[in-house]
Amino acid sequence: MRVASTAARLLAVAATGLAIAHAGPALGAVGPLRRRLLPATAGIGDPAHVALTFDDGPHPQATPELLRLLNKAGIRATFFLLGEMAEQHPSITEAIAAAGHEIAVHGYAHRLLLTRRPAETHADLTRATAVLTELTGVTPRWWRPPYGLASTAAIRAARRLGLTPVLWSCWGRDWTPQATPDSVVRTVRRGLTGGATVLLHDSDHCAAPRSWQATVGALPAILTTCRARGLDVGPLGEHGIVR
Numbered sequence: 001m002r003v004a005s006t007a008a009r010l011l012a013v014a015a016t017g018l019a020i021a022h023a024g025p026a027l028g029a030v031g032p033l034r035r036r037l038l039p040a041t042a043g044i045g046d047p048a049h050v051a052l053t054f055d056d057g058p059h060p061q062a063t064p065e066l067l068r069l070l071n072k073a074g075i076r077a078t079f080f081l082l083g084e085m086a087e088q089h090p091s092i093t094e095a096i097a098a099a100g101h102e103i104a105v106h107g108y109a110h111r112l113l114l115t116r117r118p119a120e121t122h123a124d125l126t127r128a129t130a131v132l133t134e135l136t137g138v139t140p141r142w143w144r145p146p147y148g149l150a151s152t153a154a155i156r157a158a159r160r161l162g163l164t165p166v167l168w169s170c171w172g173r174d175w176t177p178q179a180t181p182d183s184v185v186r187t188v189r190r191g192l193t194g195g196a197t198v199l200l201h202d203s204d205h206c207a208a209p210r211s212w213q214a215t216v217g218a219l220p221a222i223l224t225t226c227r228a229r230g231l232d233v234g235p236l237g238e239h240g241i242v243r
Contacts, residue, residue: 042169043197045239050231051197052077053168054215055106055144058085058092059203062212066202067099069219076100078235080144083108083128085205090135097136102235104142105129105163110206113145118153125157142166142236146206166236168199172222174215175207181217188222194231197239198222 043051057063057079070077079096081103086093097103107113108128113121125143133139143163145154150165158165170191172184188198200219204211226233 040241041165041167043166043236043239043241044169044195045197045236045241047194048230048232049195049239050192050226050233051236051239052200052233053080053104053144053197053236054078054200054202055080056085056110056201056203056205056207057081058089058096059205059212060089060092062202062204062216063089063092063096065212065216066219067095067101069216070101071099073220073223075223075233076102076235077233078102078104078142078237079202080104080106080142081128081132082106082110082205083124083131085203086131086135093132093135097138102142102237103132103136103138103140104144104236105132105140106144107146110146112147112149113151113154114149116151116153118151118157121151121153122157122160125154125161125163129161129163144168166197166241168197169193170196171199172215172218174218175201175204175211177208177211179208179211179214181214181221184214184218185221185225188218189225192222192225192229192231194229195239197236 045051054077058081079101081093105125105128108124129140141164143158143165144167148167170188172188173179174184200215201207202212223233
């Protein structure tokens with residue numbers, strides 16, 4: 001009985017160790033912990049600069065509207081695109097790159113990587129990178145996992161593909177059913193500091209229907225706030241992230 005009990009405890013310890021090894025990088029998704037211990041992963045950069053990023057696109061209505069607003073303001077951003085959405089909307093994907101915005105990888109499908117096997121994770125990132133490269137002629141540099149949660153296998157796959165993981169330090173909670181332009185602006189302002197990476201969404205693919213309208217409505221005020229605080233706004237490539 002004692003041997004069986006000891007064996008059970010060892011198996012439990014081993015299972016816990018495997019779980020930590022698999023999901024350990026997910027701890028970096030905890031905002032305060034991430035900003036303090038992993039500033040580069042949190043997207044903390046030049047104190048005079050704000051990196052503007054959008055997830056989950058491209059979207060046939062949201063993305064063109066945001067591109068119009070960004071062009072009007074003379075601002076470039078980083079778009080973390082889903083491979084499956086890019087394949088559905090190739091012309092919009094091409095338009096993002098043609099306007100000078102950064103193309104980044106959000107995965108092929110928007111699925112929680114902690115639930116996927118290593119081979120599945122590698123296949124997802126490889127496929128997404130290939131799709132975006134083919135459509136835009138640009139090799140993506142940045143990667144952001146869906147939900148901001150990465151597994152060890154995902155980190156390894158990204159490294160093999162030459163992708164640098166970066167999350168965010170400020171968001172607008174623009175994916176929720178309750179989101180309005182005013183709520184998005186207020187939420188961004190609470191976390192907006194020099195060196196921040198702002199997370200917004202140019203799609204309702206994985207969000208409340210038409211939630212992107214709140215993002216479109218909020219963007220001009222967010223850019224005005226940055227200007228009023230003396231902060232330049234641009235893509236991650238100009239953000240001065242130091243690793």
